[in-house]
Amino acid sequence: MARPRAFDESKVLTAVVEAFWTRGYEGTSTRDLVKCTGLNQPSLYNAFGDKRSLYLRSLEHYLECSVRDRIRRLEVLPNAGMAITGFFAEVLNRTLTDPLHRGCLLVNSALEATAEDPDLRQAIATELETIRCFFRDRLLAFSKQSSGAVVIDGCQGANHLLSVLLGVRVLARVSPDPTCVTEAIEIALNNLGLPPLVHSNVH
Known part of the structure; x- marks a missing residue:
């Protein structure tokens, strides 16, 4: 049984949206994403995939909201x-x-x-x-x-x-x-x- 995530997915995605929205996809580094979410890189990518996958998820979150x-x-x-x-x-x-x-x-x-x-x-x-x-x-x-x-x-x-x-x-x-x-x-x-x-x- 998978353990529940120890973070609020919506809040994390909102932070990622702000990063990509401000800097653009190419201008946003992994370090930027780690800093804005408060998650380390393994946790971030294990939860959402690579940078591109995270971008698509954050775009979906932005559009929905x-x-x-x-x-x-x-x-x-x-x-x-x-x-x-x-x-x-x-x-x-x-x-x-x-x-x-x-x-x-x-x-x-x-x-x-x-x-x-x-x-x-x-x-x-x-x-x-x-x-x-x-x-x-x-x-x-x-x-x-x-x-x-x-x-x-x-x-x-x-x-x-x-x-x-x-x-x-x-x-x-x-x-x-x-x-x-x-x-x-x-x-x-x-x-x-x-x-x-x-x-x-x-x-």
Whole structure:
């Protein structure tokens, strides 16, 4: 019978997320991971595998606690348009309040992914598709709810919103100008007839 782990897995993964999120995969050393988790290297790797496996586990933890949690909370809102606006409002808030300008770990992972790591590329593609489907479904629902919605193919609108989301996340890392990122989001929402950011209660 396996002995129970003498550490909180969620807390360890959260610490690992912070390390990879701040330094990137290549920039994070085993020593960094040992330091941030408080575990020695054998314990860390016995529990989670090698550095790459730990990265994948930490990315999964990040997605479950951030992106997926956000979608679960917002997709049940009665106003489908507010679900999309609320999504971008939360992203904007996180973007503008992060003093390290780290962006989004999912997007950062996409920028670091290589052709030699198909598992990571697939995990990223799957998650981006989840976000795209959220946008598509909420757009289609909003078009039925509101006379002010712009008539557009749901898939096209979702692709546009996903592109704006990714662009804002990348832009915020290198040039975190609040006006620039806010206007990019506001224009995208306005073009689709969605509720403006100022009317969102999700900040």
